[in-house]
Amino acid sequence: MSLAAGPGRGHVAVGQLPEELKLVVDKHVAYIQSLDTRKDELEYHLTEHLRIGGIYWGLTALHLLGHPDALPREGLIDYVLSCLCESGGFGAAPGHDAHILYTGYSVQILTMIDGFGALEERLPDCKQKIARFVASHQQPDGTFAGDEWGEIDTRFLFSALYTLSLLGYLPHQRPSEPPLINLPAATAYIKACQNFDGAFGVSPGAESHSGQVFTCVGALYIAGELDSYLGEEGKDRLGAWLSERQLPSGGLNGRPEKLVDVCYSWWVMSSMAMIGRLHWIDKAKLTAFILQCQDPDEGGMADRPGDMVDVFHTVFGVAGLSLLGYPGLVEVDPAYCMPRHITAQISK
Amino acid sequence: MGKYSEDPKWSDIDPLPTDEGGPNPLAAIAYAEDYEETMSYLRAVMAANELSPRVLELTEDLIDMNPAHYTVWLYRSKCLFHLHSDLHEELEWLNETALQHQKNYQIWHHRLTIVDALGEECDVQGEQEFVARMFEKDAKNYHVWSYRQWLVKRFQLWEKGELEFTEKMLEEDVRNNSAWNHRWYVVNGREAEGVKGVTDPEIREREIKYAEAAIAKAPQNQSPWNYVRGIRKASGTELAALKPLAERYASVERPGTVRSSFALDLLVDILSEESGGKQQAGKALDLLATTYDPIRKNYWAYRKSQLGLGSIETAATA
Numbered sequence: 062m063s064l065a066a067g068p069g070r071g072h073v074a075v076g077q078l079p080e081e082l083k084l085v086v087d088k089h090v091a092y093i094q095s096l097d098t099r100k101d102e103l104e105y106h107l108t109e110h111l112r113i114g115g116i117y118w119g120l121t122a123l124h125l126l127g128h129p130d131a132l133p134r135e136g137l138i139d140y141v142l143s144c145l146c147e148s149g150g151f152g153a154a155p156g157h158d159a160h161i162l163y164t165g166y167s168v169q170i171l172t173m174i175d176g177f178g179a180l181e182e183r184l185p186d187c188k189q190k191i192a193r194f195v196a197s198h199q200q201p202d203g204t205f206a207g208d209e210w211g212e213i214d215t216r217f218l219f220s221a222l223y224t225l226s227l228l229g230y231l232p233h234q235r236p237s238e239p240p241l242i243n244l245p246a247a248t249a250y251i252k253a254c255q256n257f258d259g260a261f262g263v264s265p266g267a268e269s270h271s272g273q274v275f276t277c278v279g280a281l282y283i284a285g286e287l288d289s290y291l292g293e294e295g296k297d298r299l300g301a302w303l304s305e306r307q308l309p310s311g312g313l314n315g316r317p318e319k320l321v322d323v324c325y326s327w328w329v330m331s332s333m334a335m336i337g338r339l340h341w342i343d344k345a346k347l348t349a350f351i352l353q354c355q356d357p358d359e360g361g362m363a364d365r366p367g368d369m370v371d372v373f374h375t376v377f378g379v380a381g382l383s384l385l386g387y388p389g390l391v392e393v394d395p396a397y398c399m400p401r402h403i404t405a406q407i408s409k
Numbered sequence: 410m411g412k413y414s415e416d417p418k419w420s421d422i423d424p425l426p427t428d429e430g431g432p433n434p435l436a437a438i439a440y441a442e443d444y445e446e447t448m449s450y451l452r453a454v455m456a457a458n459e460l461s462p463r464v465l466e467l468t469e470d471l472i473d474m475n476p477a478h479y480t481v482w483l484y485r486s487k488c489l490f491h492l493h494s495d496l497h498e499e500l501e502w503l504n505e506t507a508l509q510h511q512k513n514y515q516i517w518h519h520r521l522t523i524v525d526a527l528g529e530e531c532d533v534q535g536e537q538e539f540v541a542r543m544f545e546k547d548a549k550n551y552h553v554w555s556y557r558q559w560l561v562k563r564f565q566l567w568e569k570g571e572l573e574f575t576e577k578m579l580e581e582d583v584r585n586n587s588a589w590n591h592r593w594y595v596v597n598g599r600e601a602e603g604v605k606g607v608t609d610p611e612i613r614e615r616e617i618k619y620a621e622a623a624i625a626k627a628p629q630n631q632s633p634w635n636y637v638r639g640i641r642k643a644s645g646t647e648l649a650a651l652k653p654l655a656e657r658y659a660s661v662e663r664p665g666t667v668r669s670s671f672a673l674d675l676l677v678d679i680l681s682e683e684s685g686g687k688q689q690a691g692k693a694l695d696l697l698a699t700t701y702d703p704i705r706k707n708y709w710a711y712r713k714s715q716l717g718l719g720s721i722e723t724a725a726t727a
Contacts, residue, residue: 111477156452158480257593257639266598267555268590304708305631311704317586317631319549341708 069356069370071363082352084387085360089375090128092360093119096372112154113144115372117166120173122376124400125383125391129173138176141167142183149184149194161198161207164191165220168227169399192230195221196241203246215254215263218247219276222283223397226407233285234408248284251277259298271306271315274299275328279396282335291336300338303329311346312365322364323354323374326381331395334384344385351378351385411446418463424449425456444474455484460491472506482515486522496523497532504539508546517552521559533564541574548578554587558594567604571595583623589632593639607640616640621654624669628658634671652679661692670701681716691718699723 069092096119116137123131143155144167150159151167168191171177180187198206198221205217225231225242232240253265254277260269261277278299281287291299306313306329312321313329326347333339353366355378361370362378376398383393394404413419426449447470454464468485471478489499500523507516524531537560543553561571572595578588596616597606607613617640620633641648658672661680667673677693680686691713698709698721710721 152480156480158483160479256590257597257643258635262590263551263555264558266558266590266594268551268587270551301708304705307704309704316549317635318584341705341711343704343706346704 069359069361071354071356071366071368071370082349082357084352084379084382084390085355085357086126086128086389088357088360089355089362089379090123090126090131090360092356092370093123093372093375094131113141113151113163113166113170114153116140117169118372118376120170121399122372122379124173124403125376125379125393127389127391129400134174134176137170137174138179141170141176142180145180145184149187149190159194161195161205161217161224162220164195165224168224169397172227173399173403188228188230192225192228192241195224196230199242199247201246203243203248203250205247215251215261215273215276215280218251219280219283222247222280226283227397227404229408231283244284248281248286248290251280252290258302259295260302268316269302271303271313271325271328271332274303274332278332278335282396287335296336296338300333300336300341303333303338304341307342307347311343311348311350313342313347320365321350323351323362323381324364324377326351327377327384327398330381330384331398334395339384348382348385348387351381354378411442413446413450413467419450422450422453425452444471447471447474451481451484460488462492464488465492465494469502476506476510476513476516479515482519486519489523490526496527496530499523500527507543511543511547511550512552514552517556521556524560525563531564533560533566536560537566537570537574544578548582548585549587551587554591557591558598561595562598567595567599579623583626584630584632586632589636593636597643607644613640613644613646624654624658628669628672631671634669634675638675648675649679649682651675655679659693661689661696664696664700667696667701670697673697673701677712687716687718690716694718695722 096115116132120129120132120137123129141151144151144153144157144163146152146159148159150161150164152159153163157163171180177187184190195205198217200206203218204215205221207214207217221242222231226234229235230241232242232244250265251261254261254263254267254273256262256266256269258269260271261274262268262270263273267273278287281290305317306315306325308314308321310321312323313325314321315325315328330339330342330347333341351362354364354368354374355362356370359370360375361372362375363370364374379390380393380398383390384395392401393399394401397404413422414424424446426445447467451467451471454461454467465485465488468481468488471481472485475481488494489496500520503516503520503523507513507520510516524536537557540553540557540560543550547553560566572592575588575592575595578585579592582588596612600606600608605612607616617637620636620640623633624630637651637654638648640646641651655672655675658669659667659676661676673693673696677690677697680690680693694709694713694716698706698713702709706721713719713721
């Protein structure tokens, strides 16, 4: 699965959105299926470090589009298993070091395709081993390192929590066992990342950024501390900052005075959904903006109208439309970015 | 035949091609020849855990081709530390690489690892200057600002020109939210260690004055408005003290003269705390919903309902 951009371009909007402009579901499905056939392009292997991410993005988009079986299940399982490292973690592609982010994507893929049985044959007691790999990256201050080199990022912390949650290994999912991680330390760190404007950055003191808001709000949500920490006042402040991300074009940006981008329609909206403030944005305008970013002929979505499409923006555009209640799409879970009917089966 | 397979220096290595491929079409990867050859040598040296000067050259070559491959960076760090390489030279090489690949994430983590290891031997001023050069290309680069914050904390640069640096950045672009955030960090980043920021009345007044001057330059700029609100919240002082500032840019009585939706928003919060100010606050919310920020009309309607007032009145016009 490739992240390679193109071949198409997002629709170039001229004036008003034509009424007939609709989500081209079949074209998007065909686009995602075609990604894997473009291996002769240079960009394909320069994005090798994102391969398992690309599969997660493509597969999630297909699920939300109502075509969960459009990629061959056996091929997916073989590929994910080929990224498994001895440590119990997964790398981005075969031969890459295990990393907490790619372990998270792998667990999301395996959950969506019900693939843990196949993994169990290769790695007995696989869920516990993956959970222990994830837990082993927690630092004394509560954060999670991405790999053995210790880079810290709230993305890694969020990834660790949702991965453990999908595996059923968060402390509150196993109240009778000793906890694998120090959850209060993890959420204390997240809270320290909240800024004077009510939003969150990548580390304490770092500028508020919609992507980091998503990881911080998601981590608190999965830990069950979102409501008690923010309260109604905190949700109002954060919701106000998030709704200010919408610009007159209808699109959302990641920080003040930055350009709109389709991927922020996911990060901003999912955060607003988790704090119950999604209705504060102009849904009709945002829907129109996302639809303008699709290539109506070849499928796929771009960051903004007129740019090259890629699978990353395709999934976040589709997931954004799902949150907006676009007709015919499968409902998405705002914390996990997976179909709600699948995450509903997790013991929470 | 390729660059490495023809080089006698590498003749002892049996390159390891990728093990992807086989029957699974999803996994088969077709590499461009040069990149694949170089990667196959890296796989081989990693399998043998070779840490040598030629491995540094190999990783440099690979990073030039593809700086986003995190495994290559990690192996390079391991090699540098094992060989006790000259880390100053490494920084010089990194300068060029960083300027070529500005959005890359690994470069900054690698730089941080090197500078941290250099510790007191590091030319901190040189680092500050290099970061400033990066900002000439993109003044809002998130990785670079994060790195700058790390430098401030690691080398205790709080009072070594950082405040002046934010002023310089904001003179260039008063709307640079990253620079506003950095200013907040420099002023308030040591509260936990007992060094007061805006909780000190003098510093608070200085910062409010600074933000007021920035607002005068560009009233419809969200950053300084967030900044003054943040100061009030962090210091626990009354929002009402900001009323003269808000009224300079927004008036409920003369809606046609509103110069900033953020001023009007602030006025709502101040008015709603005043006795008898609710109706005025409601009018300000009508203005925001209908004229000055209609894309968020649902948000303004929520604010109005919080005040126990009715729905938005569309009759309000500027």
